[in-house]
Structure formats: structure tokens, C-alpha cells
Amino acid sequence: MTTTPATPERIVDIAVGYMAAQQLFAANRIGLFPALAAGPSSAAELASRTGRPEKITRILGDALSSLGLLSRVDGRYALTPDTAAYLGGGGLDLAPFLTFLETISYPHWQQFAHTTDTGEPGALDLTGDRWDTFLGGVMVYNALHARMLARAFDFSDVKNLLDLGGLSASFALEALRANDVLRATFVYDPRSVPSVTEAVASFADRVSVSGAPTAEAQPAGEFDLVMVNHVVHRFSVDENRAILRHARAAAAPGARLLLLDFFLDDDVVPRPLDVLHAGEYLVIDGTVVYPEAEVRGWLSDAGWRPVDRLTLPGSPRVLVAEAV
Incomplete structure (x- = not known):
């Protein structure tokens, strides 16, 4: 041999x-x-x-x-x-995302030794124009995720969409562009309401925007699609459980949930993008990339049945679940 x-x-x-x-x-x-x-x-x-x-x-x-x-x-x-x-x-320009990585993320990783030894995040400096660089990069990266999701998920049969607690309106905007009869409801942190309202202004006749703290928001309605984008890593276990319960309460029977985030998988070879972001989120601000198996348990407990997992190129994964 x-x-x-x-x-x-x-x-x-x-x-x-x-x-x-x-x-x-x-x-x-x-x-x-x-x-x-x-x-x-x-x-x-x-x-x-x-x-x-x-x-x-x-x-x-x-x-x-x-x-x-x-x-x-x-x-x-x-x-x-x-x-x-x-x-x-030629299309979506990722230059602001690379600028964020060069000027905010990469220098911040110099503190990863501290994070490795203590489990605590480094000190994040967002003074001066650094906040604009941070936000610009994050939003461009979200726009990429939204485009990749629109290629992977068919929005044509959706009539009533709830976008709950996300960071960017880009995901629902892609759905609105793909479906002329779709109506979208945004329930975001109150601090995000002005920017979201401005972002969706061209679809004002088909959208509504309201503010509520994400972990406490209890949207009313019977939505046939609920999107929870880049929420999970920002909240605690108990808060995530509550968010998923509230999302289920707003969903019609058989509705779909798209839960987009980075997750730690149990695959034979872990996907690098997810595990690398576990380090990124921890060193940047102490937020958590959770194990996918744990998140699936939260979904089941909240009345969602996981039915699929979408792996988006250069982007997070999406757990697809059905309301039961």
C-alpha cells in the first residue's frame, strides 16, 4: 500500500x-x-x-x-x-467591503491573541469616519448576500413577507423586485427605521416599516414568508428562542422561514467561511456564531420544521423551515 x-x-x-x-x-x-x-x-x-x-x-x-x-x-x-x-x-461593487476589511477588520485581528486567551472581544474603535467605513462595508456585504439569496430562493409564489429584525433592507428589496404582487412588512430596531424607510421608498405602496426591539417584537399577521437575516449571531440563546417563537406566531400554517446567518456545521469538513466568521464576530464585538444543530433545536421548539439548507456563494447559509 x-x-x-x-x-x-x-x-x-x-x-x-x-x-x-x-x-x-x-x-x-x-x-x-x-x-x-x-x-x-x-x-x-x-x-x-x-x-x-x-x-x-x-x-x-x-x-x-x-x-x-x-x-x-x-x-x-x-x-x-x-x-x-x-x-x-460590472455589477455590485465589493470595494467598500474590502476597505472595511483592510481598515477595520484586519487591524482589529491584531487583538485576537487577547480574544484567544480570554474569550473576550477586542476594543473596537469606530470614532471619526471609521463608523461610516464599517457600516458601508457591512451593508455592501449584506447586499451581496441578498443577491445570492435571490438566486437561490424562488420568491414568485410569496404574497405577504415579514422581514424581522435584520440589518439591511436589501433582502426584501430583492424579493420585491422579483415579485410584482409581493407586499413586505419590515419590523426593525427603531434606530434602523429611518434608513429602512428611505431604502424602500420606491416601493412605498407595497411596504410598511415599523420599529420594535428585535428580541421583543411581536408582529401581527399571517405571513407566508418570514425572513430573519443576520439576527441569530447578535442575540443570546434565550433571545433567539423568543425571536423564533414570535416569528412563528406571525406566520400562516405552512409558511416558510428563511434564517440567514453563519452557522457552525457538523459536516465532515467544516465550511471555512462560517468558522472564520466565528472568530471575526467574537474578536470584533463578542457576538456568537452558533452551532447549526443547536439552532435547528430552537426552530423545532418554536414550531418550525427545518426542510432545507441553502449555501450561498461567498455568503452565509440559510436554514429554510416550514411553519407547523
Whole structure:
């Protein structure tokens, strides 16, 4: 019997991962991707457009080509389809999310040793313009999640939607765009009501927005779809149990629940995005990525029957449940 020899490659690749991240952040910051939107370019041409030294644009171009974010043919770099769609001006621009990661998240991870030793979050500085950077990045990342969900879930048969306690109106907005007869009710933390009302203004005749603390909100109605997006990790076990009970009380029999968040799974190989965010949420503000098995128990206790799990590209997972 032959065995595959042990190799250090995976260890080294992970250990130097921050180098790849920093070069992605740098390319985003200097405008390398928009500079390539017009077509393939040399390092010298990129240096001229970005105002940076040619040795830098060569290093960044080569690094991102090695990672599959650019292509390199005869010394000329070009956007790949993924990069063109999400960083090159061809659709949803993730640049604010990368700026958040570079300027807020990455430096904050320097405190992860403290978090590892104590289980406590680091000190998060959101003074000055850092709050705008934080919020801008988070909302763009939520917009990505909403688009991925709209591709994975069919909203065409939904008539009456409840969006309960989320961080962003993007999810319900995608549903409203996909379904001309859909009506949506937003019940958000009172602090979010003005921004949500502004975000949904173009659908004012099909939406209502009200404020209530998420853990206490008890919406009235018989909704055929309830969305609870990025709520679970922000609340305690008891609060989550209450939120799911209140969601069930507002749902018609047979209604669906979409519970979107990062979860710790019991798969043979855990999905990296979920477990990495467990560290991110803990070090940033002490919030919790819960085990999926535990969350499924809360659902069952609240009168929801889990029926599916959607894994969204570059985004959280969604537990789909039915009201019983």
C-alpha cells in the first residue's frame, strides 16, 4: 500500500494568507481593478493610471493572477469574470467591503491573541469616519448576500413577507423586485427605521416599516414568508428562542422561514467561511456564531420544521423551515 507523503504546502499557504489579503486590499485601494476595466494592460500602463510605481503594479498584477483574480497573458493583465462582476464596475461593487476589511477588520485581528486567551472581544474603535467605513462595508456585504439569496430562493409564489429584525433592507428589496404582487412588512430596531424607510421608498405602496426591539417584537399577521437575516449571531440563546417563537406566531400554517446567518456545521469538513466568521464576530464585538444543530433545536421548539439548507456563494447559509 502506498501513502501520499506529508507536505507542508497547506500549512504554508494558510500561514501566508495574510499576504494575499493585503495585496488584494492594496489593489482595491489604489484602483487597480477600475484601471483594468477598459481591457488588458501592462504593469507600466497600470502604473501610469494608478500613479504607483511600476514594480508595485507588477507585484500586485502577478499576485492576483496567481490567485485567479486576474489573468496574465504576454505580460498584460486582465480582469477575470468574477473580478469584473464584483470589483470592475460590472455589477455590485465589493470595494467598500474590502476597505472595511483592510481598515477595520484586519487591524482589529491584531487583538485576537487577547480574544484567544480570554474569550473576550477586542476594543473596537469606530470614532471619526471609521463608523461610516464599517457600516458601508457591512451593508455592501449584506447586499451581496441578498443577491445570492435571490438566486437561490424562488420568491414568485410569496404574497405577504415579514422581514424581522435584520440589518439591511436589501433582502426584501430583492424579493420585491422579483415579485410584482409581493407586499413586505419590515419590523426593525427603531434606530434602523429611518434608513429602512428611505431604502424602500420606491416601493412605498407595497411596504410598511415599523420599529420594535428585535428580541421583543411581536408582529401581527399571517405571513407566508418570514425572513430573519443576520439576527441569530447578535442575540443570546434565550433571545433567539423568543425571536423564533414570535416569528412563528406571525406566520400562516405552512409558511416558510428563511434564517440567514453563519452557522457552525457538523459536516465532515467544516465550511471555512462560517468558522472564520466565528472568530471575526467574537474578536470584533463578542457576538456568537452558533452551532447549526443547536439552532435547528430552537426552530423545532418554536414550531418550525427545518426542510432545507441553502449555501450561498461567498455568503452565509440559510436554514429554510416550514411553519407547523
